[in-house]
Amino acid sequence: MSQKSNFVFILKYLSKISLILVVLVSCKNSSKEINDFLADKNLPVGVSENVNLVRKDSGITVSRVITPLYWDYTNKKLxxxxxxxxxxxIVTINRLSRDSVTVTGDYAISYQTTAISEIIGHVVVVNHENGVTLNTEQMYWDQKEDYYFTEKPFTIYTEKDTMNGVGFESESNLNNWILNNTKGDFIVDQKEE
Structure with a gap:
């Protein structure tokens, strides 16, 4: 190739690049337009990796959310x-102790409007204060009512008992259970009158 043909090739290449740059620079979209575009394409408005979110109340840490990947779909209208x-x-921290309740799962989704979260896959809830552990494959967490529930099979381990069933409800500290279709070995304390 001669020097003249090289020069013409470079000029054509540079003109294409400058045209693309002019088009990109001339685009002026508002953040609302960008959010609407992302929502229409079902894309998150934000993505974060290796998140360790701390929530405080009156300067005291009350919970932590730890996740390797976080997608923010708060651009959805409905x-x-x-x-x-x-x-x-998810670690809930009691003011008197360190970690009161820990919840882990393979996947989770949390709806902003209803404050209901769904946790799926190898869900484990541990109350570190009373030694109760709940295992299930799916659980819902009503954050407004501070309440857990599932219609899936579950296993609860306490210091003395192991219980299995299908369908479970409790306060988020694993107290005041409602168990459905339960079986297992139970130790019952009977008081004589």
Whole structure:
């Protein structure tokens, strides 16, 4: 190739690049237009990796959310949500002790409007204060009512008992259970009158 043909090739290449740059620079979209575009394409408005979110009340840490990947879909008009596609660990901290309750699962989604979260896959809830552990494959967490529930099979381990069933409800500290279709070995304390 001669020097003249090289020069013509470079000029054509540079003119294409400058045309693309002019088009990109001339685009002026508002953040609302960008959010609407992302929502229409079902894309998150934000993505974060290796998240360790701390929530405080009056300067005191009350919970932590730890996840390797976090997608923010709060740009959805009807039902904005947060998604944790690679799992989540939620730690609730009691002011008197360290970790009161820990929840882990393989996947989670939390709806902003209803404050209901769904945790799926190898869900484990541990109350560190009373030694109760719940295992299930799917669980819902009503954050407004501070309440867990599932219609899936579950296993609860306490210091003395192991219980299995299908369908479970309790306060988020694993107290005051409602168990459905339960079986297992139970130790019952009977008081004589």
């Amino acid at each position: 039902n904005p949500y947060y998604e944790f596609p690679e799992g989540v660990k």
